[in-house]
Amino acid sequence: MTPPRTSSPVLVGRGDELAALTGAVASQPSVVLVAGEAGVGKSRLVRELLGRPELGPLRVLTGFCQPLREPFPYGAVLDALRTVGGYLGRVSLSPVTGVLRPLVPELAGHLPDPPERPDDPRHERHHLFRAVRELLSALGPVLLVVEDLHWADDGCRHLLRFLMADPPPNLTTLVTYRREDAPGGMPLGSAYRPPAGVASVLVELGPLDVDQVHDLAAAILGVDAVPAEFAARLHERTAGLPFVVEEVLRALRDPDWRLLDAVEVPALLRDAMAERLAGLPATGRRIAEAAAVLGVPATEDLLAEVGAVAPDRARVALTHALHSGVLHETADVRYGFRHALAQQAVYDTLTGPERQRLHLRALRALDHATPRPFMQLAEHSRRAGLRDDWLRHGEAAADRALEVGDPSTATHLYQRLLDEASLTPADVDRLAVKLGQVARGGLDQHDPRATLERLLDDHRLSTAARGQVRLNLGFLLIRQFDGPRHSRVVLEHAIEELSARPDLAMRARAVLAQPFVGATPLAEHLRWLREVEAFIASRADDEVRFALLANQLGSRMSIGDHTVMEELDRLPGTAADVAVRRHLARAHCNLADAFALVGHFDLARDFLDRGLRLTVGAGVPFTEGTGQSTRLHLDWYRGDWGTLADRAARLLEEYREMLPVAGEINLVLGCLAVARGDWDAAERHLADCGVRSVENSITPVALGGFAALTRLWSERGDPARACAEADRGLDLARRKGVWAWLGELAPAAVDAFRAAGRVEDAARLVAEFDAGLVGRDAPLAQVALKVCRALLAERDEAAFLLEEARRAADELGLRYYSATLSERIARVALERGDDEAVAALGEVAARFDALGASRDAARCRHLVRGAGVATPSRRGRRGYGNALSPRERDVARLLARGRTNREIAEVLFLSPRTVEQHVARVLRKLGAASRVDLLA
Template sequence: MTPPRTSSPVLVGRGDELAALLGAVADQPAVALVEGEAGVGKSRLVRELLRRPEVTPLRVLTGFCQPLREPFPYGAVLDALRTVAGLLGRVPLSPVTGVLRPLLPEIADRLPDPPPRPEDPRHERHHLFRAVREVVAALGPVLLVVEDLHWADDGCRHLLRFLMADPPPDLTVLVTYRREDSPGGMPLGRAYRPPAGVTGVVVGLSPLDAAQVHDLAAAILDVDGVSAEFAARLHERTAGIPFVVEEVLRALRDPDWRLLDEVAVPALLRDAMAERLDRLTTTGRRIAQAAAVLGVPAEEELLAEVGAVEPDRARAALTHALRSGVLHEAADMRYGFRHILAQQAVYDTLTGPERQRLHLRASSALANVTPRPFIQLAEHSLKAGRHTEWLRNCEAAADRALEVGDPSTATRLYQRLLDEASPAPSDVDRLAVKLGLVARGGIDQHDPRATLERLLDDRRLSRSARGQVRMNLGFLLIRQFEGTVQARSHLEQAVTELADQPELAMRARAVLGQPFIGATPLHEHLGWMRVVDSYIESCENPEVRYSLLANELGSRLSIGDHSVVSELDRLPASSADVEIRRHLARANCNLADACALVGHFDLAHDFLDKGLRLTVGAGVPFTASTGQSTRIHLDWYSGNWGSLVARAGRLLDEYRELLPVASEISLVLGCLAVARGDWDEAERYLAESGVRSVENSITPVALGGFAPLARLWFERGDLTRACAEADLGLDLVRRKGVWAWTGELAPAAVDAYCAAGRLEDAVELVEELTAGVADRDAPLAHVALKVCRALVAMGRDDDAVFLLRDARRAADALGLAYYSATLSERIALCGLESGDASAVSALGEVADRFEALGAGRDAARCRHLVRGTGVAMPSRRGRRGYGNALSPREQDVARLLAQGRTNREIADVLFLSPRTVEQHVARVLRKLGVASRAELLA
């Protein structure tokens, strides 16, 4: 029998998966996701794909993500583009591609000069992403392959999501990954669905079954077949993982079937690699062992230095290791193992003293690399038994990660040091404070909460450091679901523990003074705020002053404090000091949020633009995330709903664990769902706005959630539940004492009370609101007061229409598109009741306004009212023909069909007859090219 091959000459058991990838390649633009555990054959499938003639016309660009990476955003994608210089030049490149020049020196001479750096930070990263897209588009038909995405940096994931969301027409993106090793189980950081017009395929690779292991073994051994007993035993020992099957069979120079019964799979794998190592020269083994210890592909010189191989003998030794199949060339003259399991197998052949010696050499060699790879140095120090060096390098790696804007890695490393390092008391103090500082400003998936809580009981921690840890834990908890009550307790205790550090204690007081946390009465917050305000007046430290102002100004503005506007000049435009710039970014984003709460929408946009610009390069992703949620809320108010559901959904996926961000986005999505008549979706989102746990809520967001809930039940005809939701919201307002936040709740409550016959409650609420906002700078609440007075007057006072029009003028002045449309509907209804001949056409125009916004339920209600008058309206068909595209009404029907609604339920939501719905359903199915509801749902 011939010696076994190093791998199967044919692809076994992956025919369907290969066909799916070929289909994606043939139908560009396309996105293909290949997932599976280590060794299951992802790379083998990709190699087979690249050999197929169907792929030949494509430019294949390949990037690899590596473990133990140093922070380098977009690394794998940029590596894939380094070799395309010879392909550029045929198509003029957009000026935006010039931003890639400093990142891709290999192709810099083919790129235009960099454009001016944009002032808006949202555009800076967008420019880079567009540049990559433009370069890829200029290459013609392209297959971009990124392997091992589970090791990718966040920037690389964001860039790939951008390409996948709107790929060039001639691009296929193919990524491989292990879901179990991906952050949060999602290789792209959040769920991905291909957009319309983009072919999408997910190929999941499972271990081979016994029959497939039989075929694989026969192909590798170059025989017609193996015994069923051998195949079954091989499948049992290898779990059907193709790589392990191959490695086991490689150990069989003479196929001795009894070997399978004598040695367990892990030992067999180690033995297989040991045998292949034995066939190498001494220097070849040293090179392979050095590669196993380094753990990432390395250049020849580094392998030689770690393996203690003379430079003049290293080339021959490396060549022997490559030809023997022990090592392979990864990319760019860097050499490593074909698979991490192979690397581990060689590593396991080393004795303890050998490993320690090699790790020491690796530390020495890497210490001379610029920039220093601190993460790798830390790992080698740890495994070499150099505890002090490990602590120093790991801390340096965390500091470096924070410097380059990677707080996730920094948090994980600080946390690891505290969990595993057994540091000295002075180290515990320093590391604990660092962890708290970075955790409170980041959005890390590796939640450090447990570590910080455990540190509070660590006797090595000094009182001062414990106060800082407790304060930072409070800052962390205050943005977590069900954490705000505990956060306040920690912050109050931290004030006591930080008595000898007044600057830090004031920061805790400033957060306790923020009024929008939970159900704590406003007068308690004001007590903290007065102490902080007094301290700011005498504070000479600019970093501390701006830190406190970042909370104080936003807090006071959010409750309608008139005096804040005159104090805004206390904030400079920017600062060269990165710490001050972080506080200024937070101050402006907080002010933007406060302005949005009370109705200063133009100011909100100005502050938000300024704040987000300041976040660029400042390493404050949490601040940036709150700014993005404020932007979403502002778009709701202004009626910029075109892509709002999609944008809000993406942000919610990304920031689902952050209470201030997720609750505000859930509120907006719930409001949009109410406007569309998607009741179940609305309830689901609004439940996450804080209405069911007001003690642990962002108070104005929770108040905002009670308003659409009251409207939802009002629209569904359940006035009892509508009033109950309004009662709960108003109870929170009365406990809190901030009437400036009732801009949406108060009108919804008055509407429900009037409809339910609770006129006295409605009148009492108007009186409370009048008193509550009398001296407050809260434009939105003042508009709400006008609306409430008009609603109470409707049907009872001839001035109702005058009051409604006055309220609408105020709403229009603030740019409240949806608010204005609802008031216009009320005005038209009053006109119908009084016999105004123009009211019917006015109501039809309001329906068009609702439809343009995307408020399908409201538009349908208005048209139903028009039909009820019996007055014929001009045909809408004359305005536009939709052909094979779905009309707005058909889009509403399609959306409800996709939710599994019956014709009767759709008719109730859209105010249509079942017969009309039946006709719409038939047109929707025909236009979408499906034969039935079941096929549409599938």
């Protein structure tokens, strides 16, 4: 038998996957995601793809993510761009691409001068994203490959998500990743849904089966076939992982296949690498061992220094390591292992003392590098047993990660450092406080929560530091679905422990003063508010003052405190100090949310834009998330529903575990589903907006959820259930005592009570609502109060009050609210016998259609039909050919959710026979033979 090859000459068992990749690349713009565990063959599949003649003159740009990466946002993508200078000589680029000059110096001579830094910091990142996109679009057909995305930085994920969401027509983006190592199992940080017109394919690579292992073994060994029992045993020992199969077979000098039975796979893999290492000269082995210890691709000089190989012998030693297949060349003339398993196998051949010695050499070699590779220095210090250096470099790496906007890396490092048993009390105090500070502004909640809770029982923690840990734990709890109620207890305890730090104790009071959390009565919040206000007046320190104002102004505005309008100049537009800028970002986003709650929607958008600008580069993803959910809610109010559901669903994937953000997003999605008659989706989303546990809710969001549920059951013809949801919501409102938040619940409740004959309850509610708004600045609630009065008034007065309410809604820019009021006005006119009522209902139906409120539009048309008038056409009488008509789109959407004809008829106010005809046309136009095919 011929000696085994270093790898299979043919690709085995991946024909379908390769065809899928080839087809996607040929259909630019396109996105390809290749997922699979370590050793399953992702990189080999990509190499095979790059050799396909079908790719034609495709320019391939490759970037690699590293496990010991230094904090450097966008690193893998920027690395991939370093080689494109030769293609830019005759290309005209816009000024925005100049932002890449300091980031990709290899391209400096080909790029225009950097543009002026934008006044809006949020635009700075967008300029970078646009610059990358334009550069790629100037290169002709491009395949951008990013390997091992599970190790990417957050900035790289965001940039790739931007490119995938709106790719230039000449671009294919291909990423490989291990799902189990990606944050949350999502390599891009949130779920990816390809936009229209972008080809997309997800390839999930699994282990090979027995037959495929047989074929792979035969190809590697250079024979036509191997015995079935050998293939079965090899499959058993390697679990079908192609890389492990290759490594095992590579170690077989003697074709005695019974050797497979002698040892388990991990040992086989180690032995394979050990044997290959043994075939190297001593210098070549030291180079390979240095590469294993370094853990990331390194230059020849660095490998020689760590491996203690003389410079004049290093090149020969490296060549031996390359020719033996131990090492391979990566980008930028660096050398490492072709797979993490190979690196680990070589590392495992070293004894403990040998590892320690090499880590010490790596530490010395990297100690003077510029910029400082703190992450690598920390890891080498830890593995070398240098506790003090590990602490120093690890903390520096975490601090640096936080500076560049990578809080997840910082959180992970602080946690690892705190696991060290030999830390001094001072170390524990400092690191515990830092962990809490970064964790409360980041997205990862559960691991930091567990660490902080464990630290509270650490005897080394001082009382003052324990108070800060408890304070930050309280901040975390208030963001979790099961946490707000418990957070109050934690924060009150923290106040006692922070007696020596009144500034921090006051920040706990500022959170306790926030009225929009849980069912705590407003009177208790006001007590805390007064204490915080008095403290602010006595402090001149900017960071402390703005940290408290960030909560204080939003809290007061959210309950309709009109005096806040006179104090907005207390907030500057920005600040040079990053810590102060974080507080200002939070202050503006909190005020934006408060303005949206009470109905100052223009102010809400203005403050939201300022707040989101301030979050750029500040390392506060949670604040950014709350701002994004506020924007979605504002778009709901304004009627910007075109892409609202998709945007909300994407954001929900990213913030699903964070109560303030996820609750509000679920409310928006639930309200959209009610307007479209998608009852199941509405119930599912509204159940997750706080209505199931009001003590642990964001109160105004929960009240909005009760309003939507009341409308839902009213629409479904169940007045008793509608009243039950209204009663639950009003019970929360009465316990809380903030009537400014009933802009949606009050009209829905009055409607439900009237339908159920509970007129006295409706009148009582209106009286309470009226009294609760005295002296409050709450435009949305005032519109709702007019609607409530109209619902209880006689017909003529009702028409007048509804007209007045609609004008007020129009002034606030509430398109959907205005349309529902227009429908009420038309219905009153219809009851009076007004000849123009039918035409008015038709116009309202068109307004609902424009918004996407298909259930509301169908209800208006149903009323017109009930009046004995032909239903007004939505878009004239034109034919739609093979395209779906608006009504057919409504039917298709409900079909796709598994609805029966009867359920569709109920939602769209159609007869079952009409629905049957629509269903037939939908199936025909979409090329589906049945409902099952459509669902598939």
